[in-house]
Amino acid sequence: MMLTQPIAPPQTALSLRGVTKEYPGTPPVRALRGVDLTIENGEFVSIVGPSGSGKSTLLHIVGTLDRASAGDVHVAGFDLAALNDKSLSALRSQHLGFVFQQFFLLAGETALDNVADGMLYTGRPLARRREMATEALDKVGLASRAGHMATKLSGGERQRVAIARALIGNPRILLADEPTGNLDSKTGASIVQLLEDLNEEGTTIVVITHDREIADGFPRQVSLLDGEIEHDSGDRR
Amino acid sequence: MTVEAPEQPAIAPSRLAPADTLRAAGIGLRTRRLRSVLSALGIMIGIGAMVAVLGLSESSKSDLLAQLDRLGTNMLQVQAGTGIGLGPGTLPEDSTAMVSRVGPVDTVASVRDVPSARVFKNDFVPSGQTGGLSVLAADTNLMETLQGSMTAGIFLDEASPDYPVTVLGAVAAERLGIRTLDQPTRVWIGNEWFTVVGIMESLDLSPDLDRAALVSVQAAETYLEEDLVPTTLYVRTDPVSVDEVRGVMAATVNPENPDQVEVTRPSDALEAREAAESALTNLFLGLGAVALLVGGVGIANVMVISVLERRGEIGLRRALGATKRHISLQFLGESLLLASIGGIGGVLLGSLVTAGYAALQGWGVLIPTVAIVGGLVAALVIGAVAGLYPAMRAARVSPTDALRTL
Ligand SMILES: Nc1ncnc2c1ncn2[C@@H]1O[C@H](COP(=O)(O)OP(=O)(O)OP(=O)(O)O)[C@@H](O)[C@H]1O
Ligand SMILES: [Mg+2]
Numbered sequence: 001m002m003l004t005q006p007i008a009p010p011q012t013a014l015s016l017r018g019v020t021k022e023y024p025g026t027p028p029v030r031a032l033r034g035v036d037l038t039i040e041n042g043e044f045v046s047i048v049g050p051s052g053s054g055k056s057t058l059l060h061i062v063g064t065l066d067r068a069s070a071g072d073v074h075v076a077g078f079d080l081a082a083l084n085d086k087s088l089s090a091l092r093s094q095h096l097g098f099v100f101q102q103f104f105l106l107a108g109e110t111a112l113d114n115v116a117d118g119m120l121y122t123g124r125p126l127a128r129r130r131e132m133a134t135e136a137l138d139k140v141g142l143a144s145r146a147g148h149m150a151t152k153l154s155g156g157e158r159q160r161v162a163i164a165r166a167l168i169g170n171p172r173i174l175l176a177d178e179p180t181g182n183l184d185s186k187t188g189a190s191i192v193q194l195l196e197d198l199n200e201e202g203t204t205i206v207v208i209t210h211d212r213e214i215a216d217g218f219p220r221q222v223s224l225l226d227g228e229i230e231h232d233s234g235d236r237r
Numbered sequence: 238m239t240v241e242a243p244e245q246p247a248i249a250p251s252r253l254a255p256a257d258t259l260r261a262a263g264i265g266l267r268t269r270r271l272r273s274v275l276s277a278l279g280i281m282i283g284i285g286a287m288v289a290v291l292g293l294s295e296s297s298k299s300d301l302l303a304q305l306d307r308l309g310t311n312m313l314q315v316q317a318g319t320g321i322g323l324g325p326g327t328l329p330e331d332s333t334a335m336v337s338r339v340g341p342v343d344t345v346a347s348v349r350d351v352p353s354a355r356v357f358k359n360d361f362v363p364s365g366q367t368g369g370l371s372v373l374a375a376d377t378n379l380m381e382t383l384q385g386s387m388t389a390g391i392f393l394d395e396a397s398p399d400y401p402v403t404v405l406g407a408v409a410a411e412r413l414g415i416r417t418l419d420q421p422t423r424v425w426i427g428n429e430w431f432t433v434v435g436i437m438e439s440l441d442l443s444p445d446l447d448r449a450a451l452v453s454v455q456a457a458e459t460y461l462e463e464d465l466v467p468t469t470l471y472v473r474t475d476p477v478s479v480d481e482v483r484g485v486m487a488a489t490v491n492p493e494n495p496d497q498v499e500v501t502r503p504s505d506a507l508e509a510r511e512a513a514e515s516a517l518t519n520l521f522l523g524l525g526a527v528a529l530l531v532g533g534v535g536i537a538n539v540m541v542i543s544v545l546e547r548r549g550e551i552g553l554r555r556a557l558g559a560t561k562r563h564i565s566l567q568f569l570g571e572s573l574l575l576a577s578i579g580g581i582g583g584v585l586l587g588s589l590v591t592a593g594y595a596a597l598q599g600w601g602v603l604i605p606t607v608a609i610v611g612g613l614v615a616a617l618v619i620g621a622v623a624g625l626y627p628a629m630r631a632a633r634v635s636p637t638d639a640l641r642t643l
Contacts, residue, residue, distance in 0.1 A: 056641065065556060065636045078248070086560050090248040093558020100640060104553040108268035120261075121558035123252030165557075177640075 012074065013173050013204040014039040014062050019071035021057050021227075031057040033227040034071070039206065041172070044199040045234070046215040047208045049224035055208045056177055058224065062206070063096055063175050064088040076172050093121040097166030097203075101178035103158040105150035111161045112137060112146040118165035129168075136164040140194060156187035163194060167203070174198065176207045180214060188214065251558045253566070262570025265543055266578075273575055276539040279532025280579025280619060281586060284612040287525035288587025291608035293594055294518040300600040301511050308442050309384065310504040311479050315470040315490055318497045326497065327466040332490045333376070336470060339489055341478035346379040347467035348446070349454065354461045356403075356450040357425040358413050368412045372426055373449045374457035374465050382471045383440055389418045390435030393453045401456050403431040406447040407439040426450060427461045442503035443471070532579060533619040540572050540627035544634070551631055552639025565632035569624045576620025580613045587612070 014037070021032040031054045039045055047055050060066040062075055064083075073080045076095040083091065092098075097118070105114045115133035116126070124132075137143050140160040145153060153161065159179060166174055176195065180188030192207075192214055199205045209215050220234035253261070266273045315336070317326020328347075329335075336345045354372040380392040393404055403426060405415065415422055415433060422433040431452065440446050457465055470490070474482040483502065487495035544551070551564055588604050595602045 056637075060637045060640075063556065065640070083248075086250060087248055089251045089555070089558050089560040089563075092556060093251045094248065096556075098553075098556040100553075102549065104549050104640075106264060106550060106553075108264045118557060120257060120554075121251040121253055121560075121563065123254060125254070126257065126260075 011040055012038060013041045013043065013076065014206070015072075015074045016058075016062070016068075017072040019058075019061065019068045019073060021054070021061060021066070022069045031227050032061070032068070035227070035229055037222065037229065037232070039204060041204055042199070042202055043204055043220060043234070044196065044218055045206050045220045045222060046218035047206060047222050047224065048210065048212070048215045049230070051210070053224040054227040055224055057227075059175050059177050059206070059208055062173075063098060064091055089121070093119075094169065095172045097169070097171035097174040099159070099162050099166050099174065099176035099179045101181035103155075103162045103182075105153075105158055105161060107149075107151050109150060110146065111142060111148050111150060111153060111157075114150050114161050115164040115168055118168035122169060132168050133164070136168040137161070139167070140164045155183050156190065159183060159187075159191050160194065163191070163198075167198060171203065173204045173206070176205070178208055178210065180209065180211060185211075185213075192217065251560050251563065253559070253563045258563075258566050258570055259574075261567040262574055265547070265571045266574055269543070272539060273578070276535050277532075277575050277579035277582065279535040280529060280576050280616050281532070281582040283525050283527075283529030283532050284580050284583025284616055285586035285590065286528055286583075287522055287615075288584050288604065288608045288612050289590040289594075290518055290521040290525060290587075292587060292591030292602075292604040294514060295605050295608075296591060296595045296600045296603045297514065297598070298511060299603050300598075301507060303601075304441060305504055305507060307384075308504060308507075309473070309476070310502065311474050311476040312383070312442060312503060313472040313474065313479070313483055313486060314443065314501050314503055315472060315486055316468065316499045316501075317491075318499045326499075327468055328470065328490055328498070330466055332467055332470060335489050336472055336486070339482060339485060341475035341482050343473045343475065344378055344382045345470055345472045346376040346382040348376070348379065348451075348469045348471070349374040349457070349465040350468045351452070351457050351461050351465060354427040354457075356409070356413070360425045369448060370409045370412060371445075371449045372457075372461070373446070373451050374454045375451045377453065379451070379471065380437075382473050383443060383446075384473075385440050386438045388436045388438050390433070392435050392437075393451060401426075401429055401431045401452070401460050402434045404435040404437060404451045405433055406437050406449045406451070408447040409450055410436045412448075424450065426452070429460045431456075431460075441507070445469075529615060529619060533576075533623045536572055536575050536579075536620065537623035537627060539575070540568060540624055541630065543571070544568060544627050544631045547631075548634055548639040548642050551634045552636045552642075555636035556640065561632040564634075565628040568628040568631040569621065572624025572627065573617060573620040576616045576623065577613070580616025580620075583616065584609050584612045 016035050016037045019032055019035045023029040023031060035058065047058065049055050061068050061073060064075060064080060078091060106117065112130060112133050115136050116129035119129045119132065134146065137146055140163055142157060142160050145157060150158065150161065180191050183191065195205055195207065215221050222229060223231045317328050333345055333347045336342055351372040351374055356370050356372055375393065377393050377395055403424060413424060418433060418436065423430045424433060454465065483500055486500045487498040490498050554564060591604055592602045
C-alpha cells in the first residue's frame with residue numbers, strides 16, 4: 001500500500017508550543033503547564049523527571065493517544081488539532097512506534113505474530129507482515145525465537161519483541177515509556193544499545209526513563225518537573 | 238469533525254482486513270479456552286433443545302402421517318350408544334346388510350361380543366383371571382376391512398374346519414404367552430379347546446381387537462353362546478365420501494333410534510394425539526428460548542469481563558493504529574464466534590438427540606432445515622446482541638488509561 005508522505009519531509013519530528021494538559025477533577029490535575037519542545041528528525045532524546053512530573057502524559061500527547069488541553073502539537077509534519085480520531089489512528093499506524101514498560105505482548109501469539117501485529121492496521125496481508133516481522137526479529141537478534149509463544153520469553157526478550165514490533169513499519173518516530181523499567185541493568189543496557197542502533201539508521205527516538213545513568217548516555221536530555229521543562233540540554237535558545 | 242487544513246498531507250486511513258478482524262476476534266477464544274467453551278454452552282443447550290424438539294416433532298409427525306396413510310382415514314366405527322339406562326349397546330341384526338347397501342361403502346364387517354366366554358392358556362387357570370382379554374365373534378372379512386396384517390398364521394375364513402379355531406390379537410397373544418405357531422397351539426375358551434390359527438399385528442385404529450380372541454360367528458354360536466348380535470361395525474368407505482357416509486350412518490343402522498348410534502372415525506384420535514404433541518412441542522420450544530436467552534446473557538457477561546481484563550491489549554492496539562471501530566469489531570466478532578460455536582454445537586447436539594430417539598422409536602429421522610438454519614441464525618443474532626454493549630465499552634476505553642494499567 002502506498003502512503004502519501006508529506007511532500008518534503010519536514011526537519012522537525014515533533015514540536016510542542018505552550019502545551020498544557022489538565023485532567024478534570026476536584027481540584028483539576030495540571031499534568032503539563034506550558035511545555036515548549038522541539039525535536040528534530042534523527043534526534044535521540046531522553047526525558048527524565050520525578051514520578052508524577054508529567055512524562056507519560058507528554059509521551060501520550062506526542063504519541064497522539066491523548067489531546068492537549070491547550071497549545072499546538074505537530075507530529076511528523078501534521079498539526080494534530082486538524083486531525084480527527086480516525087486520522088490520528090492512521091498517523092500512529094504509519095509514522096509512530098511505541099515501546100512500553102509492560103511490553104504488552106499478546107499472550108496467545110508467537111513472537112513472530114506479535115511483531116507482525118505492528119503492521120496489523122496498515123492493511124498489508126498477513127504473509128507480507130510475517131515476512132517483514134522475520135526481518136525485524138532478526139534486527140533485534142531474536143530470529144531464533146520467532147516461533148516461541150510470547151509468554152515463554154524472558155523479560156529482555158519480550159522487550160526486544162516489543163521493539164521489533166515498534167520498528168517493523170519503519171516509523172519516523174519511536175516513543176518509549178520506561179522501556180528498561182522491568183529489566184535488570186545489564187539487560188536494560190542492551191535494550192538502550194538496540195535503540196541507539198536504530199537511531200543510527202535515522203529513526204527519531206524519545207525515551208522516558210527514571211534511570212539517571214541511562215539518561216546521561218543520551219545526546220540530549222529533557223527533564224520535567226511539575227509539568228514544566230526544568231532543563232533541556234539541547235535547547236538552542 | 239475537524240477539517241484538515243489544505244496544506245496538510247493526506248494519510249491513508251488505518252485498515253483491518255476482514256480476515257484479520259476474524260483472527261483478532263479469535264484471540265480471546267484461543268487464550269481462554271475453558272471459559273469460552275463454558276460461555277458457549279448456554280447457547281448450545283438452548284439451540285440443541287430447540288433443534289431436538291423440532292426434529293422430534295417433525296419425525297414423529299411424519300411417522301404419524303405415514304401411519305395414517307397406511308391405515309387410511311376412510312374407516313368409520315359404528316357402535317350402539319352406551320348412554321344412561323341403555324346398558325351395553327347392541328345393533329340390529331340386519332345393520333351389516335343395511336350399511337353395505339350404502340353406495341360409497343366398500344366393505345363392512347361386524348364384531349359381536351361373547352360376554353359369557355373367557356380365554357385362558359389352559360383349563361387350570363381359575364375362571365376369575367381373565368387377564369383383561371375378551372372373546373369376540375368376527376365376520377371373516379374383518380381383516381380386509383381393517384387392512385390389518387398377520388404376525389403368524391391366517392385369519393378366520395369361510396371354510397371353517399370341523400374343530401373350533403381362534404385368531405388372537407397382538408396383546409392377547411402376548412398375555413397368553415404365545416409368540417409363534419410353529420407348534421400346534423390351543424387355548425381354552427368357554428368350555429372348549431380352540432386351536433390358534435393366527436396372530437394379528439397390532440391394529441392402531443382398533444386397539445380393542447388387540448386384546449381379543451376372535452372366533453367365527455358360526456363357531457361362537459356352535460360352541461359358546463347363541464343369539465349373538467352385532468356390537469361394533471367397521472366400515473371402509475370411498476375416501477372422498479367419508480363425511481357423507483358418516484352423516485347417514487346412524488339412520489341406516491338404526492332408523493328408529495338414530496340417536497342411540499355412535500359413529501366415530503378412529504383416525505381422528507391419532508390426529509388429536511398429534512395436536513396434543515404439538516402443544517408440548519411449543520412448551521419445549523419456549524424452554525429452549527429461555528435457555529438461549531440465558532446463554533446470551535452468559536456471553537454478554539463473559540465479554541464484559543473480557544473487556545475489563547484486556548484493557549492493556551486494547552490500549553496497545555490503539556497505539557498500533559486501531560480505530561475505535563476496529564476495536565469494537567474485534568469484540569463483536571469474538572461474541573459472534575462464541576455464539577456460533579454454541580449454535581453449531583447446539584445443532585449437532587439436537588440432531589444427535591433426534592437421531593438417537595428416532596432410532597429408538599423406529600421412526601425415520603427428519604430434521605427440518607428451518608430448525609438448522611433458524612438455530613444458527615438465532616445463535617448469531619443472540620451473539621450480536623450480547624456483544625454489542627461489550628464492544629461499545631471496548632471502543633470507549635481510553636487508550637492512555639489502558640496503557641497506564643499494569
Ligand atoms: N487520567 C488521569 N486523571 C487524573 N489525573 C491523572 C491522569 N493521568 C495522570 N494523572 C496525573 O497527572 C500527573 C502526571 O502523570 P504522569 O503519568 O504523566 O507522570 P509520570 O511523570 O509519567 O510519572 P511516573 O514516573 O510515575 O510514571 C500525575 O499527578 C498523575 O496523577
Ligand atoms: Mg509514567
